[in-house]
Amino acid sequence: MKSKIAPSRLLSWNGGLLVWSLAFALLAMAPTLGDFSHHKYGPNLNQTGSDSYGLLAHLWVYAQPADGVIRTETQDLISGYPEGRPVPKFNSITGWLAAIVSKLSGSPVLGYNLVIFLDFFLAFLLSYLLFNFVLSHEIALLLAFTLALSPYQVLQSVDHLDLTATWVILFFLIAAYQVVVANKPVWIAGTLIAVGISSFCHPYFTIMLAILTCFVGVFYLFSWWRGKTKISKHVLLGSGAAGGVAAGMVLWSKHLLTEGYAYKGMSSLNRSISDLYVYSTKVWDFVLPPIYSSLFSDVTNPFKTEQTAQSGSNYVENTLYPGAIVLVLLAILLVFAVFNFADFRSRVRSQGRLAIFIASLIAVPILFSMSPSFDVLGVAVPTPSMAVFQVIDSFRTLSRFGYIADIGLIFLAGIMLNALFKYMSLRPQTTRLILAIAVVVSLLDFGILGRSFYSDTSAVPAVYKKFSEVSNEQSVVLELPFMWGYISYFWESYHHRRNFGLFDAGTKNFIELTSQRRSSLNDWIDFAKEHHITHIILHNPQRIQIPGAIEFVNDWHETDISFAFAKYSYLIDLQKW
Numbered sequence: 001m002k003s004k005i006a007p008s009r010l011l012s013w014n015g016g017l018l019v020w021s022l023a024f025a026l027l028a029m030a031p032t033l034g035d036f037s038h039h040k041y042g043p044n045l046n047q048t049g050s051d052s053y054g055l056l057a058h059l060w061v062y063a064q065p066a067d068g069v070i071r072t073e074t075q076d077l078i079s080g081y082p083e084g085r086p087v088p089k090f091n092s093i094t095g096w097l098a099a100i101v102s103k104l105s106g107s108p109v110l111g112y113n114l115v116i117f118l119d120f121f122l123a124f125l126l127s128y129l130l131f132n133f134v135l136s137h138e139i140a141l142l143l144a145f146t147l148a149l150s151p152y153q154v155l156q157s158v159d160h161l162d163l164t165a166t167w168v169i170l171f172f173l174i175a176a177y178q179v180v181v182a183n184k185p186v187w188i189a190g191t192l193i194a195v196g197i198s199s200f201c202h203p204y205f206t207i208m209l210a211i212l213t214c215f216v217g218v219f220y221l222f223s224w225w226r227g228k229t230k231i232s233k234h235v236l237l238g239s240g241a242a243g244g245v246a247a248g249m250v251l252w253s254k255h256l257l258t259e260g261y262a263y264k265g266m267s268s269l270n271r272s273i274s275d276l277y278v279y280s281t282k283v284w285d286f287v288l289p290p291i292y293s294s295l296f297s298d299v300t301n302p303f304k305t306e307q308t309a310q311s312g313s314n315y316v317e318n319t320l321y322p323g324a325i326v327l328v329l330l331a332i333l334l335v336f337a338v339f340n341f342a343d344f345r346s347r348v349r350s351q352g353r354l355a356i357f358i359a360s361l362i363a364v365p366i367l368f369s370m371s372p373s374f375d376v377l378g379v380a381v382p383t384p385s386m387a388v389f390q391v392i393d394s395f396r397t398l399s400r401f402g403y404i405a406d407i408g409l410i411f412l413a414g415i416m417l418n419a420l421f422k423y424m425s426l427r428p429q430t431t432r433l434i435l436a437i438a439v440v441v442s443l444l445d446f447g448i449l450g451r452s453f454y455s456d457t458s459a460v461p462a463v464y465k466k467f468s469e470v471s472n473e474q475s476v477v478l479e480l481p482f483m484w485g486y487i488s489y490f491w492e493s494y495h496h497r498r499n500f501g502l503f504d505a506g507t508k509n510f511i512e513l514t515s516q517r518r519s520s521l522n523d524w525i526d527f528a529k530e531h532h533i534t535h536i537i538l539h540n541p542q543r544i545q546i547p548g549a550i551e552f553v554n555d556w557h558e559t560d561i562s563f564a565f566a567k568y569s570y571l572i573d574l575q576k577w
Contacts, residue, residue: 017128020141025121028149029113031453037107039454041116042158045291045315047556047564049485051159052112054503055095056457057489058088059108062099069473070496078492080502080509081476082532092162093200094119108493109457116157119164123148126170130407133177134354135414139421142435143414146326149446150410151290151319152403159316165201168194169404172209173361176216180360181353183223189241191216196245204400207392211368212404215360273372273389275396278312280385281369285320285399286409287327294447295324313399320402322409324445325438329413332420347419358415361408369401456559460494462552463537463569468495470573476500477535478528482513488537490561500533521546525577534574539566546570548577 032039044050061078064070071077077084090099094115102111127144135143147153156163175190191213198205288304289296308318336344348355372386385398421431443449467477478500479488488501502509512531518524521538528536539562543551549570556564 017125020128021121021125024124024145024148025117028120028154028448029117030449031451032113035456035458036113037105037110038456038458039113040109040457041113041454042154043453043455043558044560044562044564045155045158045558046485047558048483049487049561049563050455051486052161053455053490053561054486055098055161056108056112057486057493058090059098059102059111060493062088062090063103063106063108077498078496079489079499080504080507081498081500083508085502085504085507091200092165092202093197094161094165098161112161115161116164119157119167120148120153122167123153123170126167126174127407130170130174130177131411131414133174133181134411135418138432138435139414139418142417142438143410145439146323146442147407147410149442149448150323150403150406151321151446152406154446154448155290155316155319160202162202163204163400165205166403168198168201168205169209169407172198172212173404173407176212177357179216180219180357183353185220188216188220193245196248204395204397207388207395208365208368208401208404212360212364215364219356272396273393276372276385276389276398279317279397279399280371281320281366281399281402281405282307282311282318285318285402286322286405288319289321289324289445290319290447291315292447292451292453294444294451295441296445297447317397317399320399320406322406322413323442325441326410326413329416329420330409333412333416336416336419358408358411361411362405365401365404365408369398369405452557452559454559455561457490457561459560460491461554461560461562461569463550463571464491464495466550466552466571467497467535467537470571471495471497471535473497475534476532477537478524478531478533479537479539480524481539485563487561487563497535500528500531525572525574528574536570536572536574538570538572539563540568540570541565543568544570546572548573 026033029036029041032041040052040056042050042052057079061071061076066073069077071087074087075084076087079085088099090096097118098108098111098115100111101114102108105111124144127147128140131143132140153164153166172191172194175187175194178184178187179191191209195206195209195213198209284304284307288300288307291297291301291304293300304315308315311318335341337348367384368388370383370385372389373380373382375381388395388398426434471477473496476498477488477495482501482503484503486503488499489503492499500509501513504510518527524536538546538549549572552569552571554562554566554569556562556566558564
């Protein structure tokens with residue numbers, strides 16, 4: 001039987017929701033708790049770096065005093081020698097919070113981890129509130145655990161701080177549930193405010209919630225047209241006011257986003273439509289476990305690696321797996337629907353509004369995140385994601401919309417589980433035992449515990465230690481190969497030396513480093529001397545002979561902020577060359 005937590009128990013210590021949420025957040029962050037200020041959440045999964053390493057470098061620069069060596073009031077003097085670049089701006093709620101904590105504590109990792117901790121806490125709390133509208137306390141806890149620890153939440157926490165603020169999506173869905181299922185039109189204002197708040201989290205959230213808001217509005221107008229509901233003047237006025245506030249927040253966020261592009265040396269961020277084919281949602285994204293799964297990785301990783309290589313995507317963006325238990329429950333639900341066990345179809349029809357709500361959560365995000373077109377008998381048939389590209393061509397990773405589909409799938413699985421418990425007339429003790437086993441299975445399935453699921457920022461590679469010792473404030477370094485991963489950015493926070501490399505498209509240094517092909521190390525040395533670079537750090541998979549260079553042999557681990565392919569690193573002092 002469905003139960004709810006009374007407000008008086010919300011703050012209690014005997015099973016209250018805040019306590020459950022806190023316990024979950026501590027469990028999710030367990031890999032970092034051994035050294036919370038140095039163990040940044042999430043390992044080097046891609047083996048070549050992470051966007052989060054670039055963010056840590058930004059947080060470090062932001063936290064430094066304007067001493068004229070590392071930075072001035074407005075300019076970062078370390079990255080992008082000789083011109084440097086503007087001091088980072090943090091325009092999202094998560095980025096701003098991490099920046100404030102980093103500045104106060106002097107630890108970018110502490111700022112990063114605290115925000116991730118808060119996002120885990122809110123994801124669990126709001127997930128529970130959403131699921132508990134329909135399901136029992138115990139099942140809602142299981143579903144909240146499954147969603148808040150889902151690979152999407154975990155992997156975005158590893159790589160993209162802004163995309164971990166899934167609580168804004170859950171807040172929107174709580175409001176949307178009240179409108180669509182509970183028939184409370186006053187909550188339309190809540191959906192609009194959520195859209196406005198999302199513009200200060202991440203643009204992907206804003207566009208998807210705006211699309212869902214349109215569906216909520218259409219549904220409610222249709223219901224009003226059929227005489228199933230009434231819309232008062234107060235609701236219209238409140239919704240109008242909320243819509244105005246939301247629109248203002250979105251426009252201001254767009255202004256801040258444009259500033260962010262300008263800070264990176266770009267006037268816009270136009271993407272190719274080919275990116276949408278790479279980063280669109282695919283069936284395998286929902287079926288294949290994450291590469292760190294303790295239960296299935298040995299079996300599924302070869303296939304997932306092959307699929308990832310073929311698509312051109314990456315593990316962070318192509319993993320929308322909701323969990324083995326959810327997939328099993330959905331398979332059982334399909335059997336019940338096909339064979340109409342326990343009068344399944346009539347039960348679905350009797351829950352019309354809830355069925356529409358959950359179906360929308362699954363169908364709408366998938367429709368707007370699939371490939372822009374499909375080939376049917378030689379004809380390219382466009383999909384809704386093509387429309388998104390026509391309006392906003394700066395989006396490419398549409399698979400991120402799939403998180404909302406995960407919510408719908410997990411919700412549906414919970415309803416099936418609740419129906420099974422009723423169908424089998426299980427005793428409460430048996431039900432709780434099954435749910436406890438499900439939690440353990442999910443922990444193994446999602447697999448972040450019992451392993452080193454963090455990046456150790458205190459484990460400094462030997463080449464950077466040596467460079468720090470032999471260089472001075474006038475030294476300038478160029479790291480090769482010049483590639484994505486932000487590893488060289490991050491280690492600026494250790495050696496404090498100027499770096500010619502700048503991985504910001506459109507900037508002068510980026511163009512110089514990527515526009516010309518240099519076939520040999522001598523070509524790079526000539527280039528470095530022309531640009532007054534004093535040292536080169538070269539990472540290479542094989543041992544090579546470089547006269548006068550200091551050689552370092554690397555033993556890579558996924559907690560290391562370094563390149564997995566680099567069995568050897570070389571420090572070249574060009575002043576002695």
